[in-house]
Amino acid sequence: MLRIENLSAWYGEAQVLRDVSLEVATGEVVTLVGRNGAGKSTLLRCAMGLHAGQRGTVELDGRDVTKLPAYRRARLGLGWVPDDRGSYATLSVTENLTLPPAVGPDPWSLERVYEAFPALYERRDSAATMLSGGEQQMLALARVLRMGARLMLCDEPTEGLSPLLVQQVGEILRQAKQHGVTVLLVEQNLHFATGVADRHYLLAEGRIAEAMDNSEVRSRERELLSYLGI
Amino acid sequence: MSGFLQHTFNGLVGGAFYALLALGLAVIFGMLRVVNFAHGAFYMLGAFGAYVLLTEVGVPFWGALVIVPVVLGLFGMALERAFIHRLTRLDPLYNFLLTFGLTLILQDLVKSRYGVQSSPYATPAGLQGSVDFGLFTFPTYRVFVLGFAILACLGVWWLLTHTRIGMVVRAATERPELTRAFGINVGRWVTPVFGFGIALAGAAGVLAAPMRAVNPLMGTDLIIVVFAVVVIGGLGSIFGSVAAGFGIGLLQAWGEAYLSETAPILAQTLVFIVMAVVLLWRPAGLFGREESPA
Numbered sequence: 001m002l003r004i005e006n007l008s009a010w011y012g013e014a015q016v017l018r019d020v021s022l023e024v025a026t027g028e029v030v031t032l033v034g035r036n037g038a039g040k041s042t043l044l045r046c047a048m049g050l051h052a053g054q055r056g057t058v059e060l061d062g063r064d065v066t067k068l069p070a071y072r073r074a075r076l077g078l079g080w081v082p083d084d085r086g087s088y089a090t091l092s093v094t095e096n097l098t099l100p101p102a103v104g105p106d107p108w109s110l111e112r113v114y115e116a117f118p119a120l121y122e123r124r125d126s127a128a129t130m131l132s133g134g135e136q137q138m139l140a141l142a143r144v145l146r147m148g149a150r151l152m153l154c155d156e157p158t159e160g161l162s163p164l165l166v167q168q169v170g171e172i173l174r175q176a177k178q179h180g181v182t183v184l185l186v187e188q189n190l191h192f193a194t195g196v197a198d199r200h201y202l203l204a205e206g207r208i209a210e211a212m213d214n215s216e217v218r219s220r221e222r223e224l225l226s227y228l229g230i
Numbered sequence: 231m232s233g234f235l236q237h238t239f240n241g242l243v244g245g246a247f248y249a250l251l252a253l254g255l256a257v258i259f260g261m262l263r264v265v266n267f268a269h270g271a272f273y274m275l276g277a278f279g280a281y282v283l284l285t286e287v288g289v290p291f292w293g294a295l296v297i298v299p300v301v302l303g304l305f306g307m308a309l310e311r312a313f314i315h316r317l318t319r320l321d322p323l324y325n326f327l328l329t330f331g332l333t334l335i336l337q338d339l340v341k342s343r344y345g346v347q348s349s350p351y352a353t354p355a356g357l358q359g360s361v362d363f364g365l366f367t368f369p370t371y372r373v374f375v376l377g378f379a380i381l382a383c384l385g386v387w388w389l390l391t392h393t394r395i396g397m398v399v400r401a402a403t404e405r406p407e408l409t410r411a412f413g414i415n416v417g418r419w420v421t422p423v424f425g426f427g428i429a430l431a432g433a434a435g436v437l438a439a440p441m442r443a444v445n446p447l448m449g450t451d452l453i454i455v456v457f458a459v460v461v462i463g464g465l466g467s468i469f470g471s472v473a474a475g476f477g478i479g480l481l482q483a484w485g486e487a488y489l490s491e492t493a494p495i496l497a498q499t500l501v502f503i504v505m506a507v508v509l510l511w512r513p514a515g516l517f518g519r520e521e522s523p524a
Contacts, residue, residue: 075413088401090400090404099409100413
């Protein structure tokens, strides 16, 4: 589904990604773990086409999309769930949901979204930024489901959420996976990551330091946590 | 009392011009992140367009009110395609140089053909005379200008809040990069939005022709106040620019009426004092938001 090869990225003079290669197969949920500043978010931005200073290739379904602008990639089925949740203050909840055009084979109807997220229905006419942090996270996830994204790029969807809401996010991602949606997830919460993901990449200083499966992460949880500084 | 109402009404009419111009600047800045210093020149072109259509072609005011904004809007779109869109990747200094340079070119082109003296434009048929409101009377034409500006602002507001294009413009104004990540080709809407902003300035110019002296420099004085209006309202804030436009119009009219004898300097600088205070108190303007990173 997604293939990144020899990706390097810079912010001005500073190199944040060095020769990163990774692959996410259709239907997989894969996480990127790593310390702050390891380059996780930059990698997601490169996949989405939002980062200018990069070298390497990004392939989607075998097609080289490296030169495609972000809006074209979105129309190929990339769903963007940004770390700040991307709520528009000048758009109502409904407008936030219907802003992206429906692109994938299985875009959700607004009714289906509101059935699955009754809290959003209650606040449908409010400005999105008036919602609680948890509700805004649900909105960000619901938005890419409504557009019918085939690959969700999620940047720390559990950050700052209560344990109950973290569980809910996990449930949404598991359901998305059941519907065949692929997910690439930046995550610091290892417990959450092993609960929803199939595989994990550990990023360190802009490189992929290790590729791990769930059992490996579980058995090395203490070591990894102290490495991540959590 | 009737004197106060008279001043208030005049302030609203003056504010109507500020609102129309600031509204165009706001939508343009929102979508392009370009401050169009040439906006006053397009206002001037609007007034001259009406004047030329009447004196050289015989097209009356009503025809001009339709033709001039359309033609100027198309001209604006051509300029955006040829020059303005190149600014987005450049240092803001180039934004100033280009749009200010455009102002000088447009002004001098008009000056070389029509000179610097003011040309008269008769009040259009059907809008002469005045309306009696009981306590006071107002010139019919000014009532029309105020009504037109209010309808135009409401129309833009409706477009922005009730259409898909409006939703896209709001989203792209608030967070251009994020909006692209949601599959929207923001660039496609940039040119028409620029043209629309210019068309509004052109319409304001046509409206100004029968009220104010038509001359090549008429935009210069106005645009300085309009920029103060935009800063007070919040750069890029649609509602803020309209509210501040009418607010500043009122403030100027009241200042002139009640302060010009006791404190003439204060009356003239009132707008800029308000701007300075607003900037100190709310740097993003009354209705503006701090720029978000993405």
